[in-house]
Structure formats: C-alpha cells, structure tokens
Amino acid sequence: MDNPVESLHKEATCSICLEYFRDPVSIPCGHSFCRACITQCWKERNTNFSCPQCREIALQRNFRPNRELGNVVEITKRLSVHAGREGEGGEVCEKHQEALKLFCSEEENLICCICRESRAHRSHSVFPIEEAAQDYKKEIQNRLKNLKEEKEKLLELKLAGELRHQEYLRRTEAERQKAVSEFEQVHHFLEEQEKLLLAQVNELEKEVVKHQKQRGAAFSDEIVSINALISEVEEKCEQPDSEFLQDIRSTLGRFDKEPFQPPEEMPHKVEKKLGEFSEKTIALTEILKNLKDSLPSELGTEWVNVTLDTDTANPQVIISEDRKSARWDVTRTDVPHNPKRFKSSCCVLGCEGFASGRHYWEVNVEDGGIWAVGVARGSVRRKVELKLTPEEGIWALQGDFGQYQALTAPVTPLPLVCTPRKIRVSLDYERGQVEFFNAETKDLVFIFPSASFSGERVFPFFKVLLAQLTLDG
Numbered sequence: 001m002d003n004p005v006e007s008l009h010k011e012a013t014c015s016i017c018l019e020y021f022r023d024p025v026s027i028p029c030g031h032s033f034c035r036a037c038i039t040q041c042w043k044e045r046n047t048n049f050s051c052p053q054c055r056e057i058a059l060q061r062n063f064r065p066n067r068e069l070g071n072v073v074e075i076t077k078r079l080s081v082h083a084g085r086e087g088e089g090g091e092v093c094e095k096h097q098e099a100l101k102l103f104c105s106e107e108e109n110l111i112c113c114i115c116r117e118s119r120a121h122r123s124h125s126v127f128p129i130e131e132a133a134q135d136y137k138k139e140i141q142n143r144l145k146n147l148k149e150e151k152e153k154l155l156e157l158k159l160a161g162e163l164r165h166q167e168y169l170r171r172t173e174a175e176r177q178k179a180v181s182e183f184e185q186v187h188h189f190l191e192e193q194e195k196l197l198l199a200q201v202n203e204l205e206k207e208v209v210k211h212q213k214q215r216g217a218a219f220s221d222e223i224v225s226i227n228a229l230i231s232e233v234e235e236k237c238e239q240p241d242s243e244f245l246q247d248i249r250s251t252l253g254r255f256d257k258e259p260f261q262p263p264e265e266m267p268h269k270v271e272k273k274l275g276e277f278s279e280k281t282i283a284l285t286e287i288l289k290n291l292k293d294s295l296p297s298e299l300g301t302e303w304v305n306v307t308l309d310t311d312t313a314n315p316q317v318i319i320s321e322d323r324k325s326a327r328w329d330v331t332r333t334d335v336p337h338n339p340k341r342f343k344s345s346c347c348v349l350g351c352e353g354f355a356s357g358r359h360y361w362e363v364n365v366e367d368g369g370i371w372a373v374g375v376a377r378g379s380v381r382r383k384v385e386l387k388l389t390p391e392e393g394i395w396a397l398q399g400d401f402g403q404y405q406a407l408t409a410p411v412t413p414l415p416l417v418c419t420p421r422k423i424r425v426s427l428d429y430e431r432g433q434v435e436f437f438n439a440e441t442k443d444l445v446f447i448f449p450s451a452s453f454s455g456e457r458v459f460p461f462f463k464v465l466l467a468q469l470t471l472d473g
Contacts, residue, residue: 012069015039017051021073025063029056032066103132181344197280206274208266224258228256277280301358301426304471306350306460311338312382313348315466326371327468344385350460353378360426360438361460362472365399369467372398372407375427375434376461377453378451389461395434395448396461397423404447406436416444422472425460429453439472 014021016037029051033041042049042061049058056226091100091110098112106124116126127135159201197222236244236251307323315332319325326348335341342348350361363373372388381392388394388407395406397414404410420438423445432447462469 008072008076008079012073013126018079021069022065024069024073025066026066026069027051028058028060028062032069035063038063052458066182074214093361101129102126103129105132193280193284197284200273201277204270204277208270211263218263224379273335301428304352304361304460306352306361306471307461308471309340309349309351309459312340312342314342314344314346316346317342317348319348324473325468325470326464328460328464328466339382341382342386343383345463346465347386347463349376349462353457353459354427354429355455355457356429358426358428358430360424362422362424363462364422364470364472365420366467366469370398370400370463370465371467371469372396372461372463373423373469374407374424374436374461375425375451375458378457378459380461390448390451393456394461395451396463397436397469398444398463399417404445406448408448420445425459429458 012020013025014037014066014424015031015032018034021032021034022417024032025035025038026032027038027049031053037317042050045061047059049061050056050230051058074140092098093100093112093115095110096114096460098114100110100112102111102113102116104111104115104124104126107121110129111121111126115121170467233251233254308319308326310319310323312325313319313335315335316329318327318329318333340349365371365373374394376395377393380386380394386392386394388396388398389409391409394407398405398407404414406414420440421442422439424437424439424442425434432449432451432453434451436445436447437443438445
C-alpha cells in the first residue's frame with residue numbers, strides 16, 4: 001500500500017518540472033501546472049494549445065489560478081518536514097523494531113535493548129546514546145585541539161617564513177638600488193671622461209686642420225709666384241737678342257729674391273698632445289681592467305649544472321649513475337649503437353648545448369692519466385680518432401700525466417704553476433671566447449680568444465684515458 005505522505009507529495013508535484021507547484025494554474029482540460037512551466041511550454045504556439053499531460057487541445061491560452069492546490073502544496077511541504085523530523089528522532093532496529101537507544105563501542109553502531117541482551121552484544125561495552133555521544137565528542141574535541149595547535153604552529157612558521165622572505169626582498173631591493181646607483185656613478189664618470197677627452201681630441205684636430213690649411217696656402221702662394229716668374233722669364237728668352245739683352249741685369253736680378261721660408265712645423269706640439277691622450281687612454285684602460293678584475297668573474301655569467309650525455313660516451317668511458325663523473329676502463333662496455341657516440345676517441349659530451357650567452361662549469365681532475373676538458377661544436381666527428389684542435393671544432397685544456405697544455409695547433413705547454421685540481425671552463429659564445437681558470441684561486445690558466453663556432457651549438461667536452469673527471473653541482 002502506498003505511503004499517504006508519498007501519494008500527497010505526488011499530487012503536489014508539477015508533471016513538467018517534477019517539483020512542488022509554484023503559482024499553480026489550471027488549463028481548460030482541468031490539469032494543473034506551474035504558471036512558468038505551462039507558459040514556457042506554450043510560448044511558441046498561437047493556437048491549438050496541447051495539454052502536456054493528456055494532450056487535449058485548447059483553442060485559447062486560458063489559465064485559471066488554482067489557489068486550493070497552492071494551499072495543498074504548502075500543507076504537503078510542512079507534512080514532509082514534520083515526517084522527516086520524526087524519522088530522525090525515531091529510528092528503530094530493523095531486526096526487533098525497537099527504538100535504537102544504545103551504542104555498542106565494540107562495533108561502533110546503534111542497537112536496541114533487545115540487541116543488548118543478545119549473544120552478539122552481551123560481552124560488548126554498551127552505553128546510552130547520550131553518554132556515548134559525550135565520550136566521542138570529548139575525544140573529537142581533544143583531537144580538534146591538537147589539530148588547531150598544529151594549525152597555529154604552521155601559521156607561525158608560515159608567518160616567520162613570510163617575514164624572512166620580506167626581509168630578503170627588502171635587502172635584495174636595497175642591493176638593486178645600490179648597484180643601480182653605483183653603476184650610474186660609473187656611467188657618469190666614464191661619460192664625463194669621454195666628453196673631456198673627445199673635446200681635447202677635437203680641439204687638437206681643429207688645430208692640425210687649421211695649420212694644414214695655413215701651411216698649404218703659403219706653399220700655394222709661393223708656387224704661384226714661382227710659376228709667374230718662370231712664365232715671365234720664358235717670355236723674355238723668346239725675345240730677339242737685342243731686346244733680350246737690353247734689360248738683362250734686371251732679369252737676372254729677379255732670380256736673386258729671398259729664399260722661401262716654409263711655415264713652422266707643429267710635430268712637437270702634436271706629438272706631445274697625442275702622447276697625453278695615449279696616457280689618458282692607457283689610464284682609462286687600466287681603470288676598466290681593475291674594475292673588471294675586482295668584480296666576481298661569474299657576474300653576468302650563468303653557472304651550468306652540467307651532466308654527461310651517455311649517448312655520446314665512448315664504450316670505454318664509464319659514466320656514473322648521476323651522470324656527474326666519467327672514468328676510463330680498459331674493458332669496452334656493451335652499449336647500444338648511436339650515431340652520436342664517440343667510437344675511436346675516449347670522449348663524452350655534456351647534455352647541455354649553448355648557442356648564445358655566457359656560461360661556466362667546474363670539473364675536478366686527477367693528476368695521473370690523460371684527460372681533456374673544454375668545449376666542442378655539435379658537428380665534431382664521432383667515428384674517427386680525433387685531433388683535439390680548434391680546426392676539429394674542439395677548444396680544450398689537457399692534462400698528460402701531470403703536464404698541462406692548451407690544445408692549440410701546435411700545443412701550448414703551460415707552466416707547472418698553472419696546474420689546478422679543479423678547473424673552471426668559461427664560455428662566451430658571442431665573443432667566441434673559451435677561458436680556463438683555477439677554480440680555487442680564480443687565476444686565469446689559458447684563453448682561446450677567437451674561437452669560431454660557425455653559428456653551431458657547442459657542448460661541454462671531456463676526454464678520459466687512465467683518468468677520472470668529476471663535475472661539480
């Protein structure tokens with residue numbers, strides 16, 4: 001038999017939206033709907049209005065408010081709420097149809113009094129619902145307290161971290177402002193020196209040009225005078241002998257004029273000024289060199305955490321699991337074929353390649369054995385015995401049983417004082433420059449000043465023979 005409340009709920013439900021009627025209206029066939037639902041249903045029609053429930057046709061759009069049904073809906077809503085409340089406070093045992101007034105702490109569920117006396121629960125700890133709820137509430141409150149304390153600690157740690165980061169940001173901003181200010185002063189100083197020196201050079205240039213014009217004019221005037229005399233005497237020589245001899249003394253006297261005195265040269269003055277300019281330029285160069293030397297070498301240069309590319313490693317080059325170390329082994333390992341792999345030379349490349357910028361990395365080297373570190377073009381040959389030279393696309397420093405040499409063509413021996421245990425390789429792609437430093441003292445060991453990368457990507461390069469290399473990072 002249907003539940004009366006459920007039946008009433010169905011009668012109070014609109015057949016279109018399947019919810020309680022809202023502003024119910026009746027149509028000519030007698031069925032009722034929400035005003036909004038039937039209006040939406042008939043909005044496209046101008047005639048032949050079909051009932052959504054029985055399909056009876058009405059000729060006119062005619063709605064009649066159904067206030068009685070609206071009241072029934074309100075009563076139904078209140079009955080549903082009341083029934084729900086009674087159900088919540090009146091749960092019964094499915095097995096015994098008795099009120100669930102006890103709580104079994106062993107199975108953690110509600111039971112009735114008959115369940116309490118059954119064998120299933122006789123040995124269990126059972127409490128009235130109110131007492132069990134209080135006990136669990138106390139336990140939950142304790143756990144909530146611990147959770148809130150943990151939350152407070154986390155908030156304090158978060159706040160402390162934020163304050164530290166704010167302080168770091170404040171100090172970072174202060175350093176930025178300081179750097180900007182210092183560089184502005186340097187720029188200003190250099191600009192002033194540039195203006196002063198160029199103004200002096202311009203003045204000297206004007207003096208040289210002026211003197212050149214004056215000297216040229218004096219020579220030109222003298223040449224014109226000599227040309228006129230030559231023309232005049234040549235004409236005199238063309239006259240008949242009697243006319244020619246009549247004024248011969250005066251003619252000869254024309255050749256007795258004062259010798260031409262060239263204008264004074266100014267080489268001493270110019271040389272002195274140029275010497276002063278040269279001294280100023282040398283001083284400026286020294287200032288810039290000292291400034292550069294005083295700054296950390298890595299300023300503006302990106303440190304690279306280089307890892308070794310196992311696909312390029314010669315079969316006798318053993319790469320560590322973290323790909324930070326390479327050592328030589330007399331036994332050739334079984335490695336898969338790869339067109340990138342060095343076949344005849346005990347070499348390996350780094351994974352990272354560069355086609356721009358300034359970068360550096362550091363390598364720990366051993367005294368014994370033969371090794372080389374540097375950079376190589378990506379197109380370097382892999383399947384032949386390599387000559388480690390710039391012509392082959394390799395710029396490297398080599399250790400040969402304690403003897404260091406730069407792999408130029410021919411090689412450049414390096415003094416024993418330049419034999420670091422840790423080498424910094426520095427690459428400036430745009431300038432085509434590869435530098436090697438003692439990473440511990442920052443002393444320059446060797447520099448390739450004009451490497452030709454031909455627009456290719458270049459990679460860190462390593463060779464190991466009876467030796468081992470380890471990368472920092």
